[in-house]
Amino acid sequence: MFRPEPAVRPEPRTGVPPVPPPVPVAGPPNAPPPTAPPPLAPPAQIPPGGKPPKRRKKRGLRRILKLVVLFLVIYVTAVVTVFALSVTKIGSLPTSNVTSSGTNFLLVGSDSRAGLTDDQKEQLHTGSVEGGRTDTIMVMHVPWFGTPTLVSIPRDSWVPIPGHGEGKINSAFAIGGPDLMVSTVEQSTGLHIDHYVEVGFAGVANVTDALGGVQLCPADNYNDENSGLNVKAGCQKMDGPTALAYVRMRYADPRGDLGRVQRQQEFMSSVAKQAANPITWLLPWRSFGMADAAGSSLIVDGGTHVWDDARLALAMGMVSMGAGDSTTVPTEPDTFFVDGQDALKWNTPEALALFDSLGA
DSSP states (O other): OOOOOOOOOOOOOTTOOOOOOOOOOOOOTTOOOOOOOOOOOOOOOOOTTOOOOHHHHHHHHHHHHHHHHHHHHHHHHHHHHHHHHHOEEOOOOOOOOOOOSSEEEEEEEEOOOTTOOHHHHHHHTOOOOOSOOEEEEEEEEEOSSSOOEEEEOOTTBEEEOTTSOEEETTHHHHHHHHHHHHHHHHHHHOOOOOEEEEEOHHHHHHHHHHTTOEEEOOSSOEEETTTTEEEOSSOEEEOHHHHHHHHHOOTTSTTHHHHHHHHHHHHHHHHHHHHHOHHHHHSHHHHHHHHHHHHHHEEEOTTOOHHHHHHHHHHHHHHHTTSSEEEEOOBOSSOEEETTEEEBOBOHHHHHHHHHHTTO
């Protein structure tokens, strides 16, 4: 019987070993057979009206935050620019050998009527006196470290005036303007004056009105013909002309010039608080109006820049909020009559102790 020839297997290639079949890996007994990995799930789709992914939401919040910050920077820069362009600058302060620590601002409220119309003079009860004297004299001491101190100097203080003998300290301004005023304060206090800031009658009224009025608290009823002040006792919001009369009045005040100093400090504190009110800055017409009114009201020395004004404003705010001190140069209890006029004499030991504490 015919039998087919057995198939002849091909001979392996010379030098190439045959590939052995895979050896199954032994698993634990009764182990389930291996299964293929499940297919990848498709990305989740956001249903219509559903919430966006958190990452996209965070990006949106960051974008909004950046826009808000950018707007605030532009807004504040614009307000500061309006203020800076409105300020009037005079020459540099005279050179001085007086040295002291910290930074000292001389704040002067001038009774100059320059720039006022006849109607404004009548409305503000300023009269038409020529020239100018200083109804307000204050030194704001800002230390390198610590809290600021505001020192009021009564305008009737009898002091030496360099090159002009002795007289009331406010007459130094009438004789020699800001330069002699600075020299007189430096010589009398031993404090070096770094910056000079002056505001006139119109400035007090304009700044007050730009702020929408300021809260002041007369201790008594006043009806003073000289200043035009006619108010009842108690806290009340005063407009520009009324606030100016309040800080100028002294003849109806039994404490005279010392009573006026106290009311001037009250006014400065109220202005600082009102200026720090967020509403003042959130209302553009008020913030830009205040910046223009404040800048137009100020006369500063050539070395005072906008960052110095900001430092002064911060110090005023700290004093008004109780984070600084406010005081008056100590004087003798009674006035004395000299050269045909009433004047105030400093309590020398106490006054020197005050100025020494400020780094004089």
